[in-house]
Amino acid sequence: xxxxxxxxxxxxxYYGKIQALRGVxxxxxxxxxxxxxxxxxxxxxxxMMTICGxxxxxxxxxRFDGSxxxxxxxxxxxxxxxxxxxxxxxxxxRMSVMENLQMGAAVTDxxxxxxxxxxxxxxxxxxxxxSGQRGGTLSGGEQQMLxxxxxxxxxxxLLLLDEPSLGLAPIIVRQIFAAIRDLNRKQGLTVFLVxxxxxxxxxxxxxxxxxxxxxxAMTGTGAELLAREDVRAAYLEGGHG
Amino acid sequence: xxxxxxxxxxxAPAHSLRAGIIDALIAAFxxxxxxxPIIGLRTVSLEGGLALTTRWGAVAIAVAVVFAGRLALTLxxxxxHKPARRDSAGRRLLARARDSGLAERAMLLLAPxxxxxxxxxxxTPFADRYVLDIGILxxxxxxxxxxxxxxxxxxxxxxxxxxxxxxxxxxSYALLATHFGLSFWICLPLAGFLAAMWGLILGFPxxxxxxxxxxxxxxxxxxxxxIVLLNWYDxxxxxxGISRIPRPSFFGLExxxxxxxxxxxxxxxxxxxxxIVFLYYLILALALLTNFVTLRLRRxxxxxxxxxxxEDEIACRSLGINTTATKLTAFxxxxxxxxxxxxxxxxxxxxxxxxxxxxxxxxxxxxxxVLGGLGSQIGVVIAALVMIGxxxxxxxxxxxxxxxxxxxxxxxxxxxxxxxxxxxxxxxxLKERKSIGAESxxxxxx
Numbered sequence: 001x002x003x004x005x006x007x008x009x010x011x012x013x014y015y016g017k018i019q020a021l022r023g024v025x026x027x028x029x030x031x032x033x034x035x036x037x038x039x040x041x042x043x044x045x046x047x048m049m050t051i052c053g054x055x056x057x058x059x060x061x062x063r064f065d066g067s068x069x070x071x072x073x074x075x076x077x078x079x080x081x082x083x084x085x086x087x088x089x090x091x092x093x094r095m096s097v098m099e100n101l102q103m104g105a106a107v108t109d110x111x112x113x114x115x116x117x118x119x120x121x122x123x124x125x126x127x128x129x130x131s132g133q134r135g136g137t138l139s140g141g142e143q144q145m146l147x148x149x150x151x152x153x154x155x156x157x158l159l160l161l162d163e164p165s166l167g168l169a170p171i172i173v174r175q176i177f178a179a180i181r182d183l184n185r186k187q188g189l190t191v192f193l194v195x196x197x198x199x200x201x202x203x204x205x206x207x208x209x210x211x212x213x214x215x216x217a218m219t220g221t222g223a224e225l226l227a228r229e230d231v232r233a234a235y236l237e238g239g240h241g
Numbered sequence: 242x243x244x245x246x247x248x249x250x251x252x253a254p255a256h257s258l259r260a261g262i263i264d265a266l267i268a269a270f271x272x273x274x275x276x277x278p279i280i281g282l283r284t285v286s287l288e289g290g291l292a293l294t295t296r297w298g299a300v301a302i303a304v305a306v307v308f309a310g311r312l313a314l315t316l317x318x319x320x321x322h323k324p325a326r327r328d329s330a331g332r333r334l335l336a337r338a339r340d341s342g343l344a345e346r347a348m349l350l351l352a353p354x355x356x357x358x359x360x361x362x363x364x365t366p367f368a369d370r371y372v373l374d375i376g377i378l379x380x381x382x383x384x385x386x387x388x389x390x391x392x393x394x395x396x397x398x399x400x401x402x403x404x405x406x407x408x409x410x411x412x413s414y415a416l417l418a419t420h421f422g423l424s425f426w427i428c429l430p431l432a433g434f435l436a437a438m439w440g441l442i443l444g445f446p447x448x449x450x451x452x453x454x455x456x457x458x459x460x461x462x463x464x465x466x467x468i469v470l471l472n473w474y475d476x477x478x479x480x481x482g483i484s485r486i487p488r489p490s491f492f493g494l495e496x497x498x499x500x501x502x503x504x505x506x507x508x509x510x511x512x513x514x515x516x517i518v519f520l521y522y523l524i525l526a527l528a529l530l531t532n533f534v535t536l537r538l539r540r541x542x543x544x545x546x547x548x549x550x551x552e553d554e555i556a557c558r559s560l561g562i563n564t565t566a567t568k569l570t571a572f573x574x575x576x577x578x579x580x581x582x583x584x585x586x587x588x589x590x591x592x593x594x595x596x597x598x599x600x601x602x603x604x605x606x607x608x609x610x611v612l613g614g615l616g617s618q619i620g621v622v623i624a625a626l627v628m629i630g631x632x633x634x635x636x637x638x639x640x641x642x643x644x645x646x647x648x649x650x651x652x653x654x655x656x657x658x659x660x661x662x663x664x665x666x667x668x669x670x671l672k673e674r675k676s677i678g679a680e681s682x683x684x685x686x687x
Binding site: 052054073074075076077078079083084086090091092093094095099102103104106107150151154 | 542545546548549552553555556557558559560561562563564
């Protein structure tokens with residue numbers, strides 16, 4: 001295979017008249033963890049949503065695995081090997097954990113379901129214990145695990161994570177990030193995550209992008225970005241980590 | 242109104258008895274004040290104009306019922322149930338969970354019992370024509386309730402114009418049968434199909450709407466259909482309606498006195514009740530079909546997708562679910578059953594007019610679904626029995642019917658905010674839920 005797994009070129013997205021993304025270029029190589037950090041309202045989530053096709057990019061191109069998905073309908077994008085754990089987790093609160101996982105596998109043929117379930121339960125043993133419980137009764141951290149597990153049920157090649165640490169206690173954040181690292185190392189899953197928690201995200205990621213005002217301002221390896229004075233000043237002072 | 246009596250329930254029983262009696266007396270006095278003018282005085286028209294008659298006996302009965310009921314509540318019911326109410330939210334949830342567990346167990350027995358009762362009803366001695374007619378009416382509403390439950394209860398799309406599909410089904414059958422002489426059994430699937438098509442037609446423009454906005458558009462849709470039926474005189478005969486709609490046959494046997502009739506074929510004496518019994522079993526079968534299909538669909542991916550759609554549309558899209566197709570199938574499936582019920586209605590009545598398809602019908606079916614507990618199949622049955630049966634029971638007190646009806650709705654919403662059978666507790670509302678426990682979502686906040 002040639003070229004990156006996910007390639008974003010010159011993407012511009014508008015909400016009505018307001019321009020949210022101003023020509024974003026970004027690559028995610030196969031097997032990488034890539035983090036996108038930035039302040040509130042910088043356009044991080046918009047980029048992630050644009051990759052998923054809602055809202056659509058007004059100009060520019062998004063290619064996944066070599067094929068252009070810029071104009072594909074959302075449900076088709078999400079069937080092509082991309083899975084997302086959306087911001088705010090968005091699990092189905094009144095459906096059981098098991099039903100949530102079944103929904104995750106809805107787009108695949110169900111032949112692998114039992115195997116995948118075992119794999120997920122091995123990764124998040126807690127979910128096995130809770131499998132009959134309603135999603136809404138889980139704690140925030142458990143819900144985040146469920147959201148990731150649900151996304152994994154479709155056997156994605158690229159996992160998109162939108163603010164996986166949002167609203168979680170530091171110890172839970174560490175657990176979630178350890179799970180993501182494991183997924184990447186042991187199963188070779190490519191991960192693209194959007195984070196406000198810059199310290200943890202950059203420690204985890206192979207490479208990082210910093211977004212300011214709807215455009216990519218800096219890029220480098222996680223360690224490089226962490227070491228930069230301006231990054232530290234802008235995103236790390238204030239007691240993260 | 243349900244302000245608790247004395248808080249000294251756990252204290253000396255003599256004291257609580259006294260407090261209870263005082264409390265019940267107060268309630269009885271209030272009842273007297275209300276009942277005296279409403280029940281006690283009655284106007285009758287005499288030759289010279291209106292005159293008043295009094296019915297103090299009825300007032301006394303009403304007051305006695307209130308007194309006894311209030312006393313019984315104070316002494317027997319509230320002492321046992323009060324503590325759970327005052328406790329922490331957690332305890333309350335536990336108590337409620339236990340309640341719903343109990344309800345579920347009762348439901349397991351209730352459903353087969355109701356089914357056996359429904360099947361055996363025509364054979365019971367008290368099943369005269371009147372009872373069967375009510376049975377048919379109740380079953381029609383159960384079927385409509387189950388059909389609407391797919392759209393509102395499962396997919397979470399609030400539809401206030403469900404009667405439109407009922408009307409489409411009824412007029413489809415009536416027109417096809419009177420113009421082309423097609424039999425009921427051919428028209429039934431056609432009517433369902435046409436109604437489903439109208440479901441799609443409604444579905445497309447409202448795909449992006451939810452909640453209140455969707456409700457308003459569906460409401461308008463229901464009215465549009467009714468007004469078109471009213472004004473398209475050439476096709477629908479307008480307000481005069483369509484009469485002489487053919488009755489259904491039993492495998493080609495008509496229910497008439499003639500040679501080839503049902504009675505003659507089976508060598509039994511002719512009775513006009515045969516048709517009523519047949520219609521009763523027909524609507525029973527149709528309703529059960531609706532239930533069966535719903536229960537099956539619920540276990541299939543499409544049914545799960547409906548429920549997921551009700552829970553969180555954005556999450557659905559992020560999982561690769563085609564929300565457009567999912568919504569449209571929900572609309573079409575629900576509409577199809579509405580169409581079936583409509584063509585049954587037409588063949589049973591023999592006459593239809595736009596009068597039968599007013600907004601009140603949509604509201605009634607929706608009330609059955611909501612009161613029964615959104616998404617609950619057995620809840621719909623109970624609610625339909627209570628509401629339609631109640632309507633009939635109170636037929637003699639025509640003026641008070643709406644009063645009792647409204648009162649019943651208020652009571653149910655106070656005691657069981659999520660419907661009679663709330664064990665599956667789906668909600669039609671979509672909002673930020675974060676980590677709120679499922680048990681505490683959906684009541685009081687909708």
